[in-house]
Amino acid sequence: GQNIDQPTEMTATEGAIVQINCTYQTSGFNGLFWYQQHAGEAPTFLSYNVLDGLEEKGRFSSFLSRSKGYSYLLLKELQMKDSASYLCAVPMNYGGSQGNLIFGKGTKLSVKP
Amino acid sequence: GAGVSQSPSNKVTEKGKDVELRCDPISGHTALYWYRQRLGQGLEFLIYFQGNSAPDKSGLPSDRFSAERTGESVSTLTIQRTQQEDSAVYLCASSLNPGLRYEQYFGPGTRLTVT
Numbered sequence: 001g002q003n004i005d006q007p008t009e010m011t012a013t014e015g016a017i018v019q020i021n022c023t024y025q026t027s028g029f030n031g032l033f034w035y036q037q038h039a040g041e042a043p044t045f046l047s048y049n050v051l052d053g054l055e056e057k058g059r060f061s062s063f064l065s066r067s068k069g070y071s072y073l074l075l076k077e078l079q080m081k082d083s084a085s086y087l088c089a090v091p092m093n094y095g096g097s098q099g100n101l102i103f104g105k106g107t108k109l110s111v112k113p
Numbered sequence: 114g115a116g117v118s119q120s121p122s123n124k125v126t127e128k129g130k131d132v133e134l135r136c137d138p139i140s141g142h143t144a145l146y147w148y149r150q151r152l153g154q155g156l157e158f159l160i161y162f163q164g165n166s167a168p169d170k171s172g173l174p175s176d177r178f179s180a181e182r183t184g185e186s187v188s189t190l191t192i193q194r195t196q197q198e199d200s201a202v203y204l205c206a207s208s209l210n211p212g213l214r215y216e217q218y219f220g221p222g223t224r225l226t227v228t
Contacts, residue, residue, distance in 0.1 A: 004155075033216070042117075042204060042219035043156070092158065100146060100169065101217065103155040 002026045004104035006088050011110045012078055020073045020107045022088035033101065034062055034073045035087040043087055046073070075109075083111045115139065117220035119205050125226045126195055134190040134223045136205030144208045145188050146217060147180060151201045159203075162188060195227045 003025045012018040024032065031050035035043035049055055049064035049071060061074040073086055085106040092100040118137045126132050138145050147159040158172040162182040173179070177195075182188040192199055202224050206217035 035219075042221050044219070045216040048216065087155070089156075100158045100161050100172070101148075101156070102158065103148075105153070105155040 002090065002092065002102050004088055004090065004102060006086075006104040006107045008105065009108045009110070011112060012075075014078055014080060014111055014113050016078050017074065017076050018078060018109065020075070020086050020109065022071045022073075022104060024069050024071070024088070024090050024104075026069075026090050026102075029066055030091045032062075032064055032071050033089040033091075034071075035089060035103075036084050037087055037106065038084045046086075078111050080111050080113070083109060085109070117205055117207055117218050119203075119220040119223050121223055122221065123224045123226075125228060128197060128227055129194055131191065131193045132195055132225060134192075134203050134225070136188045136190070136220060138186070138188070138205070138207030139218055141185075142207035142209055142218070143185055144210065144215070144217075145182055145185075146206045146208075147188070147190050148204045148206065149174075149201045150204060150222070156204065159190070192225075195225075197227050200225055200227045 006022045033048050034046040036046050037043040047062035049062050052064055052066055054061055054063045059076045064071045085108045087106045088104040089101040120135045143164050145162040148156040149159055150156045160180045161169040177193045180190045202222040204222045205220045208215040208217045
């Protein structure tokens with residue numbers, strides 16, 4: 001089966017750095033997505049990793065280790081607007097379907113002044 | 114350009130009634146997905162459409178759920194004889210291609226409350 005685990009909640013201070021971890025178990029691997037979801041809003045795409053290593057995109061970076069089934073999202077210079085849920089997701093890998101995502105329950109990040 | 118739109122934004126219905134939810138994907142996006150998000154839970158895949166291919170219905174939780182899509186445009190998700198456990202936010206997403214690496218663009222969702 002496929003399973004994704006991530007912490008339920010995290011709290012950090014404005015201006016600081018926070019790392020949100022995600023572990024996954026999949027039958028086959030086709031990359032890993034991170035989405036941001038503000039309360040009451042739709043998820044928005046942050047990153048996609050398919051190869052090992054760190055990919056940086058402004059204040060946000062995403063890391064992947066396929067051998068460990070592990071990813072993290074790194075947020076630097078935290079801003080109040082970064083308060084949101086961060087969703088880790090992997091594509092399903094069966095049959096002829098492509099792209100259907102399995103999501104973790106999300107990590108709710110609260111940024112304090 | 115316009116993003117994915119969904120209607121209605123909120124729907125309150127009585128147990129046992131049927132509801133129909135609508136999704137307008139981004140123009141040109143061939144793949145369309147429906148997900149459900151219950152309170153405090155992750156998104157659950159429901160159904161996937163790709164062009165004129167047969168949809169992947171493997172995520173539909175029961176035969177009370179069905180969905181249709183007209184070509185590469187509008188999709189409707191229908192829930193018959195609604196139950197309280199159907200209460201959730203129903204999210205629609207579309208992507209340019211069905212490939213595994215293509216990001217999905219989500220609509221704002223329809224919040225369904227079954228009383």
